[in-house]
Amino acid sequence: MASLVMLSPAPVVELPGGEVVLDVKFVEGMKLHCQLWPGPVRCVMRRGPHHIDAPMRYSVAQLGFDLIVLDPDAPVPDLLLDSASLVYVAADDMKYLHLPKAMAGRLGKLVYTIEEPLGGRIAHALAASPSIRRKLGGAWWNLTREGGLKAALRAADGMHCDGYPAHDRYHRLNPRSLRYLDNRMRTPMIARPAEQSERAAHLHRGAPLRLAWFGQADAMSGVEDLLPMAFLLRQRGIPFRLEMFGTGPLASRIRNGISGLALGDCVSLAEPGAFDPVLVPHLRRAADLFVAPLSLSSPQSAYVEALGCGLPILGYGNRMWRRMQAESGAGWVVRRGSVQGLVRRIAALDRDRVAIIEASRKAVDFARANAFEQVFARRMNDLRLIAGVE
Numbered sequence: 001m002a003s004l005v006m007l008s009p010a011p012v013v014e015l016p017g018g019e020v021v022l023d024v025k026f027v028e029g030m031k032l033h034c035q036l037w038p039g040p041v042r043c044v045m046r047r048g049p050h051h052i053d054a055p056m057r058y059s060v061a062q063l064g065f066d067l068i069v070l071d072p073d074a075p076v077p078d079l080l081l082d083s084a085s086l087v088y089v090a091a092d093d094m095k096y097l098h099l100p101k102a103m104a105g106r107l108g109k110l111v112y113t114i115e116e117p118l119g120g121r122i123a124h125a126l127a128a129s130p131s132i133r134r135k136l137g138g139a140w141w142n143l144t145r146e147g148g149l150k151a152a153l154r155a156a157d158g159m160h161c162d163g164y165p166a167h168d169r170y171h172r173l174n175p176r177s178l179r180y181l182d183n184r185m186r187t188p189m190i191a192r193p194a195e196q197s198e199r200a201a202h203l204h205r206g207a208p209l210r211l212a213w214f215g216q217a218d219a220m221s222g223v224e225d226l227l228p229m230a231f232l233l234r235q236r237g238i239p240f241r242l243e244m245f246g247t248g249p250l251a252s253r254i255r256n257g258i259s260g261l262a263l264g265d266c267v268s269l270a271e272p273g274a275f276d277p278v279l280v281p282h283l284r285r286a287a288d289l290f291v292a293p294l295s296l297s298s299p300q301s302a303y304v305e306a307l308g309c310g311l312p313i314l315g316y317g318n319r320m321w322r323r324m325q326a327e328s329g330a331g332w333v334v335r336r337g338s339v340q341g342l343v344r345r346i347a348a349l350d351r352d353r354v355a356i357i358e359a360s361r362k363a364v365d366f367a368r369a370n371a372f373e374q375v376f377a378r379r380m381n382d383l384r385l386i387a388g389v390e
Helices: 024-036 078-083 099-103 118-128 132-155 164-173 193-204 223-235 251-260 275-286 301-308 319-328 339-351 353-369 372-387
Strands: 004-007 012-015 019-023 041-046 055-059 066-070 086-090 109-114 158-162 177-180 209-216 240-247 267-270 289-292 313-316 331-334
Touching: 004 024, 004 078, 012 066, 019 024, 024 041, 024 055, 024 372, 086 099, 086 372, 099 109, 099 132, 109 132, 109 372, 118 132, 118 164, 132 164, 158 164, 158 372, 164 177, 164 319, 177 372, 193 275, 193 353, 209 223, 209 275, 209 301, 209 339, 223 240, 223 251, 223 267, 223 339, 240 251, 251 267, 275 301, 289 301, 289 339, 301 313, 301 319, 301 353, 313 319, 313 339, 319 331, 319 353, 331 339, 331 353, 339 353
Parallel strands: 004 041, 004 086, 041 066, 086 109, 109 158, 158 177, 209 240, 209 289, 240 267, 289 313, 313 331
Antiparallel strands: 012 019, 019 055
16 A cells, blocks of 8 residues: 655654653644545654653554654664655755655655745744854854755655745745645634624724734744834824733743833733634634734744634734735735834724724635645645655
8 A cells, every 4th residue: 555654853752551742733633644645654753852832642553653763863764665655754854865865766756845945944043042153053054954955855756845935945946846834724713704793893993903922932933022012002092902822931021021011901921722722712802913023934834823813914024924915915014123113004003994804804815725624635635646646
């Protein structure tokens, strides 16, 4: 039977008695791979110290796919590659750039996924550490591997690019390239017509704008820009409420900032709760506009997820949001790092509520066209076609 071999960078923790700890979202995704692939699915993961966002214990025998856990530097077994109809592997961590040579002479096909272009990886390296030495080391590491990455993408049988920046950078290397927008919004989670009508009524009444943000509260998220934005909005006398949902190294600093700027009556930071049953329904019913002060182009899934909640986006003009805004019409772009730009646009939208309502409609339309099921089915159909299996 046609087998799919996936080489995954996702974290795993082995337990006694044939059990493992895996991320819930990863397991749900693997179950879909099993449903949409006409044959056995095998996943290779690496041992090591790992942080797992949403951990859960599983019996290996009940996962529904074959799990192969290797030491960090162990080679992928030849027998696994010999039996594969298709090998699907993430290229971003640079661990498997040798696979085009390894697959030469074998019947199976090779497809890479890629999320970040060189500029994005260097930007993340520069933002990840306050140490100049580590910044330069991370940038140099990425620069020296770009040639090998391009050669591997060029030699593969196909390539899947997550988002506009990666596709723009690399799609010319491989004639079989697919762009997709990875996100967690399934169609039943997208904002309902009744919720859209309630949001429109709230806006027509002239009630205070309900601003929202969710994500990882770290230096790369830009979340700290939301506090001076809120302070300036209040100085202008614009009624609003800003709800932030996230955890991370800057959470306590943001809470101190809310207190220090006396913003506690209109700004809050809370843990997001479970995405599907808690955060998404709240945003669909209790927010009007998503503010995205992200200078980098990733993480990018939050854009589609916010749009799926019916929230137009006001965001910095990074390469991801600038392109998505142009395609969707579901929001507005301001210059990267311009807190004043955010404030001016929110003030204008406070006077033009109809613009928010229209952008909200476009947001839902765009999210529905890029819902998780749609995106996943397109990817799996492309893999089946490349492998020549039904």
